[in-house]
Amino acid sequence: MTLVLNEEQLMLKDSAAGFLAQKASVSHLRALRDSNSSSGFDPAVWRAMVDMGWAGIAIPEAFGGLGYGYTGLGLVLEQIGRHLSSSPLEATVLVAATLINELGTEAQKEQWLSAIAAGNCQMTLALQEGKHHAPERTALMAVPKGAGYRLNGSKQFVLDASTAQYFLVVARSAGEVGEGDALSVFIVPADTKGLRIEARSMVDSRAAGVLHLDAVQLGVEALLGEAGQARQALERSLDIANIGLAAQLLGLSLEAFERSLTYLKERKQFGQLIGSFQALQHRAAKMFAELELARSIVLQALQAIDQGGDGLSLLASAAKAKLCEVAELVSNEAVQMHGGIGMTDEHDIGLFLKRARVLQHSFGDYNYHLNRFAQLKGY
Amino acid sequence: MSKLEQFRDETRAWLEANCPQSMRVTLHSFEDIYSGGRNPEIKHPDQKLWCDRMAERGWTVPHWPKEYGGGGLSGEEVKVLRQEMARINAQPPLESFGISMLGPALLKFGSEAQKQEHLPPIARGEIRWCQGYSEPNAGSDLASLQTRAVDKGDYYLINGQKIWTSYADKSDWIFCLVRTDSSGSKHEGISFVLFDMDAPEITTRPIKLISGNSPFCETFFDNAKAYKRNLIGEEGKGWTIAKYLLTHEREMISSFGAAPRESLAEAAIEAFGSDASGRLANGVLRQSLAQYQLDAMAFSATMARVRDEAKAGQGLGAASSIFKYYGTELNKRRNELNVALNGEAALGWEGEAYEGGRLCRDWLRSKGNSIEGGTSEIQLNIISKRVLGLPDA
Numbered sequence: 001m002t003l004v005l006n007e008e009q010l011m012l013k014d015s016a017a018g019f020l021a022q023k024a025s026v027s028h029l030r031a032l033r034d035s036n037s038s039s040g041f042d043p044a045v046w047r048a049m050v051d052m053g054w055a056g057i058a059i060p061e062a063f064g065g066l067g068y069g070y071t072g073l074g075l076v077l078e079q080i081g082r083h084l085s086s087s088p089l090e091a092t093v094l095v096a097a098t099l100i101n102e103l104g105t106e107a108q109k110e111q112w113l114s115a116i117a118a119g120n121c122q123m124t125l126a127l128q129e130g131k132h133h134a135p136e137r138t139a140l141m142a143v144p145k146g147a148g149y150r151l152n153g154s155k156q157f158v159l160d161a162s163t164a165q166y167f168l169v170v171a172r173s174a175g176e177v178g179e180g181d182a183l184s185v186f187i188v189p190a191d192t193k194g195l196r197i198e199a200r201s202m203v204d205s206r207a208a209g210v211l212h213l214d215a216v217q218l219g220v221e222a223l224l225g226e227a228g229q230a231r232q233a234l235e236r237s238l239d240i241a242n243i244g245l246a247a248q249l250l251g252l253s254l255e256a257f258e259r260s261l262t263y264l265k266e267r268k269q270f271g272q273l274i275g276s277f278q279a280l281q282h283r284a285a286k287m288f289a290e291l292e293l294a295r296s297i298v299l300q301a302l303q304a305i306d307q308g309g310d311g312l313s314l315l316a317s318a319a320k321a322k323l324c325e326v327a328e329l330v331s332n333e334a335v336q337m338h339g340g341i342g343m344t345d346e347h348d349i350g351l352f353l354k355r356a357r358v359l360q361h362s363f364g365d366y367n368y369h370l371n372r373f374a375q376l377k378g379y
Numbered sequence: 380m381s382k383l384e385q386f387r388d389e390t391r392a393w394l395e396a397n398c399p400q401s402m403r404v405t406l407h408s409f410e411d412i413y414s415g416g417r418n419p420e421i422k423h424p425d426q427k428l429w430c431d432r433m434a435e436r437g438w439t440v441p442h443w444p445k446e447y448g449g450g451g452l453s454g455e456e457v458k459v460l461r462q463e464m465a466r467i468n469a470q471p472p473l474e475s476f477g478i479s480m481l482g483p484a485l486l487k488f489g490s491e492a493q494k495q496e497h498l499p500p501i502a503r504g505e506i507r508w509c510q511g512y513s514e515p516n517a518g519s520d521l522a523s524l525q526t527r528a529v530d531k532g533d534y535y536l537i538n539g540q541k542i543w544t545s546y547a548d549k550s551d552w553i554f555c556l557v558r559t560d561s562s563g564s565k566h567e568g569i570s571f572v573l574f575d576m577d578a579p580e581i582t583t584r585p586i587k588l589i590s591g592n593s594p595f596c597e598t599f600f601d602n603a604k605a606y607k608r609n610l611i612g613e614e615g616k617g618w619t620i621a622k623y624l625l626t627h628e629r630e631m632i633s634s635f636g637a638a639p640r641e642s643l644a645e646a647a648i649e650a651f652g653s654d655a656s657g658r659l660a661n662g663v664l665r666q667s668l669a670q671y672q673l674d675a676m677a678f679s680a681t682m683a684r685v686r687d688e689a690k691a692g693q694g695l696g697a698a699s700s701i702f703k704y705y706g707t708e709l710n711k712r713r714n715e716l717n718v719a720l721n722g723e724a725a726l727g728w729e730g731e732a733y734e735g736g737r738l739c740r741d742w743l744r745s746k747g748n749s750i751e752g753g754t755s756e757i758q759l760n761i762i763s764k765r766v767l768g769l770p771d772a
Contacts, residue, residue: 002687002690002691003680003683003684003687003688004684004687004688004690004691004693005693261767261769264769265768265769265770272770272772273770275769275770276769276770276771276772277772278760278763278772280769281759281760281763281764281767281769282756282759282760282763284763284767284769285704285758285759285760285762285763285766285767286759288701288762288766288767289701289704289705289762292681292701293674293677293678293680293681293705294677295681295684296677296680296681296683296684297676297677297680299680299684300680300683300684318673318676318677321673322673322674322677370666370669370670370673371669373669373672373673374658374659374665374666374668374669375657375658377644377669377672378644378648378657379644379647379648379653379657379658379659379665379668379669
């Protein structure tokens, strides 16, 4: 496969850009924030996304999706990143649907993927327990009980927690904390007895939450795939999720960079445009070069998901680490180049800085993924 | 079987039968590749044989048209040929500035007669070329060059000095920027001429670099002659050709950053050991190494993407400036890492214990990568102005 977009993909990218600019732009994010929206997104916008088929972009046609693959979903996510759009696309489509597709039985895929593709099901992954991404540190226990399992523990930073109808809860069914094996995933309805959801607001104005599971009793049908066998599918799903996050970070960084460039061409000091200063020009040019590298590694990683085969983890950590680095550079420089106005709440550039950091930290930040990259490289 | 698969089978069989075993060893440096010329430097007797066999098929320049000594291969076929050569670790049969720089410029700007005269000898490795661009007072500000060419009817009389002329002392001909008119702006009045270096009016003097080697020369013209049939393009319009050729030079230099020749990770573990969980014991070095390898991976992906996009007609403007800037900075990082991994042994200057100071000399030579062919700062200027559209001061 060549590292180039085909006609169909270019059209998808353009139509996503057009829709989001109109319906889910940065000003919409600001309005959602200022209205103290508890869901963090506009249900009408989500419905329109579903109608365009976005909920099923990467879901196989056999399960009611479009079967465009992750390269297609990645292009939409890149545009989502550009516009700082909020919707269940990340939690439900990129993460939850992927995990069901990777881990679920055929019957479960049939049931859940078709519901997600049709926009009838919002679902989110409940994985993290501490301050940092560390799947092997999962302590929430699932103990066989009656005809099913009993779960006790809590989960942090669960995206879309207040609107999700179902949670994919990662639990330990054996072994010690710190071991990657013996993890299971359960589909837990939001109204299950013993499940309490605590809403939390994050810096990027999206809704997250904390889950408390107190003697939550589940039937065997709640188990996704087989008991204690989630490790591999979870790892691949997280690789895919991180590549999707990298695609969002790419769009976000490109937009923040372009806005800064525009400012450099407008703002005058010392009687001239500040973009004529070589000190700023060279910093802009270096960012541009980094963004070109970022584009390439994201596209390579997206295509690798669709091609299957080994080595996805290395590419996923490479793409996430590189995009964390580039997004941090560009979002910081964007504020600096805007000067004082960039520090104001009224100006939009600060919103890019905020969303960038949340995306960076989701499922492992730069430190996590560069470390993993080195490990996978054998050192 | 598709045509391409058939081409692969035939190529594989031909290479197997025709590539001498001695030409299937990894080279330490691109400087060890055969460069051809009237008095070729022969490092192994099979080099000329290998070059001649490949040249006969046009495969020293597989992408050039057949009528100029090329192989007339498609992009896909060239890729297959390179893969098949890599499979048996075959050395490139010939590498020269004629191939990488002058050839593309002649194909684009040369007249039919000029192509017929100059391209086939390049393809056969018979004439070695050097590049006369920089002057003592025209480095980054190349367009201010002063080497004068005076019209004498059917030839120009050339006086002046060039510097950083790579391998001028080993070359047969020079492609040279000269000033044919100094009345207009500095970008106007520059002409692109070719002439034979085998003349008493031309002298070359090697320049010893910090690496101890002398790949560059000063070149002096004292009433040298360049015949007008060897003026490429129009008189006074040479700057356009010069810029086009520079993009090829930049791509060539930036490719040094793409393919690491040795495994840094293995060398690092050998030098510093690893801890119980298999991590390189020195965490600081581990991080530098990972950062370098991550960037090298993203850079290689970018070179591949831009090549693929160019084929699909999507193309990125000023790609060569980005490659030149990033590739050379990466290569400097790789060399610094190499020194860090090998410690004082990397600073050994001579003798067998230090492989003749190879690591050290490579490290020192790499400093020039971000200077030659337009400095990193010049590349950043080009990106700022031509790609980002930032205003002039």
